Amino acid sequence: MMMKQKGIEEELGLAKERCKGVIDRIERLSVSPSCRRTLLRLAHSDLNFLTRSSSTSSLNIGHLEAIVHILQQPFITGVSRVCKPISSPVRHHHHHHLDIVCTLNRNPVWIIVSDRNPTYISWDSSPKKKTKGLKSRLQQLLTLARSSTTLKPSSIILFFSNGLYCNTFIREKLREEFGASEIELNFSVFDFDFYSSDDSDGEWVNVNVLGRSYRGACVLEIKVVGEDDDDDDDITVLSAVKGSTTVASVVPKLSELAADTFCSLISGLRIFPSHVKKKLEMKGLLAEGDLVNYDTTALIALVSGISNGCTQKLLATPESELRQRFKGNYAFVIGQVMSEIQNPIHVELGSIISGKRGIICESVHSEFKELVLMCGGPNEKFRADQLLKHLTVVADSPSQRVMGLPTTRKLALKNKVVFGTGDYWHAPTVTANMAFVRAISQTGMSLFTIEHRPRALTGD
Template identity: 55%
Template structure:
């Protein structure tokens, strides 16, 4: 559950096995480059893998004479492979931290009492299936995983004590508080320890959510990707402990807005097809996957650029465009070219398909004001039709979002919009990636989908 050479129990012998471990390091580095992670997260993982590679490079097959029994050494590459394996899971998003220590505020712990703990190591802070989650990864041999540990050893703490510390840190982290902690034991877990997980902490088995057990780590050679390391997680044990039950939206069901139109209406064009992909609520209490729209998403959906006016705008004389859009002319033309290359209704249609659209009251008010001031007749018509087909929810930002400081980059209005999506465990569709990056930089995970911006054109 950490990356210290002295604490890992994966033993390898000198010689060919060292070379194999080095190849595994190189393959994981190449796989890491294919992941969509922040620069900070990639840098952390790359530094750890390169450190492991440097450690291995100090040994070679000639270090032990043939007449001597090869000496075992500890390696961490299995742990790092497992972390990267989880990062590849399609349900993992919004990764904000990897292989970091999350501090425990001493003023909170035990009422401000003394503690020798500075926090707990967490391998991945992210969103998993839309919920904020911490992943703890262990690549140890199960026979070396002790539930009670050695009480007279500060370094060899038992698993029970580690889990208790993790839960304490999680409950007191506010902005980083996960809804659950998932423990991924890549080599399995002994029956006694697994039973203790269930009986002491109420853990549930979630291995079924990790069905891709056979993994190939690849390396690019001469322009082609070759699988050079194969690994199986068939014996893995994956356990989840629930942490934050205060935000259980099932206890406060989403109630449909009476204005939502449930009748089928032929709206025509890409806009009509886009709208038809969203699920319309059929009763007062809404049950299903949600998608939260911020103002940028609402504007992009109804914009003339997204609805067939690209060629008309390109044919408009430049002088007329400058009068119409003033200093934003260049941005509008860039958006036109982006739309021609990748139509936005098709692009984000993949995200909203099968979901119920929600918008908070703040987004709804801002959207209506912008359309009233800048929208044309057709854009206003589409805006009205869009509002009629989403559920307007009260501003109800999550506690963890509101715990973040309000700054220029973390504006209050954005915290309300994104926080409301977070409260309902709904991803937010947005072009405001500056805010998303600012949130991730605080260490808090956030479930979002990005779209390209589109402006109102007066269509």
């Protein structure tokens, strides 16, 4: 009896350490404050239960560990929901639990996580045991996914952290009845943290006491009928970069402007051929994952004098002159100057857009040209012309799910068009408009965006 009690105490102690480890990892996750609060609430709830209880029978920490493990993967982006129910648009009193709503390989997905022993995963529902089988749950989720507009995923991802190799029945049923297929993702197979030891001269030491392996995890994908499957004819490239335009032809002029970083930046951009590709070829490009959508703030940041060597000149200008030039935006501009000195924007964006093909929608193209014409100096206008030669203008073609969101002050129509076009092309939108990104996230929609710090035109 004493040995058994000692074993239970050791098991409880280990479970508490696992909870504390998960809490620490959640604190360091790159997710929204809302998602972090939800995860922390669940982790603290488990820890409190263990503190009051002498049993680990209801422990949910393994499921939470698996969710955090997924969220730590670099290819998981645009996380908008974790461990939250989603309501049926048809039957509002029916809620369906989702573990993660995010973007995977540029596509919106729902992720369902199972940390159960695969032997005990049931396929059919059992009224006597009051349990819902996997089949019933997936049927309801697929119905919900196909009827949803703004939250509609391209697929549902099933992550079985303990694998399915000992339950071939479930695996075959998923394949036969739902068309599930195994997908290869570069998940790290081990899950552990690094701690600094006092006797290690400050070096990081791997402590694998609480680590677990996901080497046997099984990841399956169930496709949801896409919103644009019948809209291929709507994908039209309105203007393509001229084949005669090369980076080499603009290098001398750019060098004269001491805009070496700008020259280097656009030299790293891939350019579409001068002729318009066939629609199927364009779809093939999407699969390569080499498209980036720019909003107006991103284009301004690339050509701004602040980003192109004018920081010292601006700091040397008398404050009275700067206040007269920038009026109420003086503090805003100076803040950008200091930000540029500490973290040059071209370096930051260069690592993101290098080797990618850039697209802008018609609305951004028009707005950018108008702003540069009104507020840009000669050098900024020259850089804007060269930048546009390396981008492709596409039609305003916002995705159905983004346009399905209500138009409000925070979700302005023009922004829905810009970000929605990027979503339609499965391309991340590079932006400094984080107010819109936050507003989108608050709706529960997962949208692939890349944040950059703002820069203003200076008349350079």
